[in-house]
Amino acid sequence: MAKEKKSALKEQKGVSQSEITNEKSIKNVKRKRKEKVDVKTLTSAILKKNITALSRAITLIESKNPNHSNTAKQIIKNCLPYANQSIRIGITGVPGVGKSTFIEAFGKHLTSIGKRVAVLAIDPTSSLTKGSILGDKTRMEDLVKDDNAFIRPSASGDSLGGVARKTRETIILCEAAGFNVILIETVGVGQSETTVHSMVDFFLLLKLSGAGDELQGIKRGIIEMADAIAINKADGDNIKKAKLAKVEFNRALHLYPLKPSTWQPKVTLCSALNNEGIDSIWNLVLKFVKLTTANGYFNKRRSEQNKFWLIQTIEEQLKSEFFNRPEIKKELVAKLNQIEANKTTPFEAANYLLDLNKFL
């Protein structure tokens, strides 16, 4: 029944407006109580490593409903003291390089040595495909069934910034749920590698060996970000080419200045399909963690990332508040039309909209 109709009926029955308001506030209190219970139960279930609770909380993070977001924020806050105890690894590479196959092999290796692994993704294209990880869960057949692994596709239908924030929050919940290795996959569209790099401790680039053109077509920045380059599919007829590629990448890496972590990035060969070279990549990660923990870089970088994310979150929130205001939406269309008709300049229009926003 429509709200107006309902209150009209109540008025007819002699229920006063103030009673209706009272009823509303009772409902509100009840709802708030229910939410409180949800926050408490969900948080404690997450801390008890309950996967259903973890999934439910992540769904709240991803929800566009403001009530859900508020509940999610409280859960994250409660979980925060229990987070941070993990190694976060970013994995990137072009489509078809073998990321999913690699994550399956790597993840299985980790669970076999007693780790608990969460697999997340930053995939700005997933609004169309509903999450690439979800699509190829078949490539992670064993990992999906593993009790010590948790696989969650990328949040969809959002900007890269939005997806990134949600993934960062999801990391906190996964860590609170006892996952001690977090793998974050990205296919490397647009700025997504940079985004993943800004939330991980170790960045792994998967590559294929090509016919001598390994260094072509790679965004320079990606090599610079990599802590290790794994040349995948180093099996069968490919081994020779892969070894050559290794030499070439090693040479290229030495051209870069020493990283602030003092870690010298490594090039390694692997075959995700045949499960070869997987354990040595994990050993590299451990060496990296040992070095950077000893020299203080590990914690310093995490704290720098947190500062970066504070600014990012403010920017993202301000932007989305601005662009979602109905008045701004309406006026923006008008201004865009005026720009097209050469009736205003972008700067004048921007100032107008920003000024308008101050009075809304």
Ligand SMILES: Nc1nc2c(ncn2[C@@H]2O[C@H](COP(=O)(O)OP(=O)(O)OP(=O)(O)O)[C@@H](O)[C@H]2O)c(=O)[nH]1
């Ligand atoms: N020979 C060989 N084939 C591999 C290896 N790793 C993956 N493949 C194959 O390469 C193809 C692509 O592998 P995926 O794991 O789906 O690659 P991806 O990087 O996840 O691809 P996208 O999800 O499309 O970005 C599949 O047919 C795999 O079986 C490997 O180590 N050796």
Ligand SMILES: [Mg+2]
């Ligand atoms: Mg894949």
